[in-house]
Amino acid sequence: MSTPSSSRPAEQGDGASVLIGALAPLTRPGWTEAGRHLIAGLELAAGEVNDAGGIGGRPLELVVRDTAADPRKAAAAVDELARLGVAAVAGEYHSVAARAAATRADALGVPFLCSSAVLDALTEEPSSGRVARLAPPQSRGWRIYADFLLGAGHRRIAVAAEPSLYWTAGTRVLRDRLTPRGGTVVALGRGALTPEAVCEELARHRATALLLLAGHPEPAVPLVEAVRRDQRLAGVLIGAPAGQPEFATWAASLGERGAAVPFLRYLPGRLGPLGARVGTALRERLAEAPSFVAFEGYDTIAVLAEALRSHGASRAGIAASWPHLAVEGTRGTVRFTRTPGTGVWQWARPPVQVVDRDPAQPHRLRVLHSG
Template sequence: MKKCPFAVLVTLLFVVMVSVTFAAEPIRIGWVGPLSAPGAYAGGQEMKWAAELAADEINSAGGVLGRPIEVVYEDTRGMPEQGTAAMERLVTGKKVVAVFGEFHSSVGLAEIEVAHKYGIPFIASEVWADDITARQYPEVFRVAPANSMIYDIVAAWVVAAGFKNVAIMQETTDWGVGAVKVLTQKFDQHGVKYSVTTVELTQQDFTAQILRFMNQKPRPDLFMNMLAGEGSYRITRQSCELGFAPTPQTALYSGGSPSLYPEFWENVGECGVYLMAELVGLPKQIWNEKTRAFIAAFKKRFDRTPSAVGMESYDSLYLIVEAIRQAGSTDPKAMIKTLETLRWTGTRGEYWFSTKREPAWAYHQFLDAPVVVIQYDRVNQGTDDAKILWPKRWATTKELYLKVKKK
């Protein structure tokens, strides 16, 4: 018996509708980072905004492999246990094909264990501890520079600037301890004296530690505030109000990027003038078309200037999508293999990931990640307008740092 033409037509239409539905099913990608206390939520929020912007651009351009992408966001609160739980939810519950993000190294180190357990690609956007890539997990790639890259440059600047006696306040995290280890090893090589005190990320009052530094003989000529969380703002303000730094006698440095956001100025005001910090983005004079386009789009949508932290998150999502496109698949092994040979230009230059295993942290590391030392010379100054002190090839001033003028 022959089938009714109408029944055949209905069947064909159903098959077509199902095929279209399956083809349009989104590819899920996970994002992790701090969006609430005790984490550095100002940095996490900027990273999330940048990821949202990238996702909308990608979907407006047609997605990848004929499918839209869907980014699933998880707040890790700057806590390793929250990072582990978030990764488990993303991988086993949401079925994401890859994960990117994170701001805190201690949390990132917990997250990569889950990525390694399930074989899921993980792009570390803004975590600096050497161990992130030094564990040499095949699933883990990093677009941010490693501690050894950043603080080798910062230490070289400290030596060149002529500082002789450095006071360091470090947080008890993998980033803080690791960063200070790199710095002090370099200081030992060049005869720079230093004293280190350790504080908790959640600490509120730093008066006692600051006063001890002030009473040292000789008085430190550089105070390095190595906290990546909101406590960094309190240290800057309290150091200023106590008359320690920045002053004509003692310069002030802030590590870990909390001084790069508008919230920095909202919290410290005039105490932020003359502060120095590292910036892991391209200097303004060598911005490319993607850098300028991203900054313009971010300003238009969020009414604020993004920092390099936002750029790292934005580029991370594009790198995952480009890996999917070139691999022609969301298979994790295919994506990992593609990432190892991929070259793609983003807001921070041309990305590529090293496969060399010495030093250990170089594995799957973006070795051309830019790092500069900047200094503010007025209130509410943006990072794109701050003085670049180091390295010399990108410096915008002949001085190695601007000294506080005596009143």
């Protein structure tokens, strides 16, 4: 983790470091495990860039700031990073924080490459073209998740959703995809998402699937435990499209009860040579299996390094590079296309899988569906 002592502009050519601002949720209520994996990927890639000679002989330096999943902290961090002279801002996992960061970076003229947040409306207003994203938009990933539910025979879907722009947008995507195909989506817990209330409503609505659109570990873990204990709900599928079961703390908290909870993961069916090598290095760095978020972090720096090499370290040059890049990442070749109506440059086809933890081996992930 790096904090520079001066505010020298990143454009200067005196051998100073090329500064990249890195945003991640490193404290609660952010999903800190996601933040840790994201930073691990960013740092691994930055180290490899520097081992290979840096950017035109200048070292690449990450300036890490914690968002705690708070939009106000994210925007304030972008202000600080801009004053410090970063060439670009990158990272973030939580969509509401990423949206605030992207909007502020765009207003300040700083390129922002979003690593892992999926909310379709990544900026409050159409971007000027400085904002790009690696993660798939929520509308694509969650439609794939809805198709998985339909294919598995689920038509009556209940959602336990906390108040949030992200969860509201996800519910809308599910409803728009499922309803024309004979499915129904019922929102539970209009008040507090207490485990008892959710179980009662699940039984009353006779839903066959419950989707946890809620934070981890609270209230997701108590909800899983309550539903698993309720004999009336023995056949109900529990799902968590946002990816809560991806992380080791989920298995540690729930054990076998946390298995067979499908979630979205952004990895290909098979990693190529680069992905396999990076996966091994990430496992050593993290002392556990790397999540897809760690790979997203690595790919973020790989893309920015190529932008810096090909278009220079000025902010304008980086922003101009998005449509011209073709970067071999850990999960495929990254090319950006402009998202209509938003101005955001989007990796067109990042891989999307629906996976769960194997009930026989909860530490092993199974691929259930790909899109």
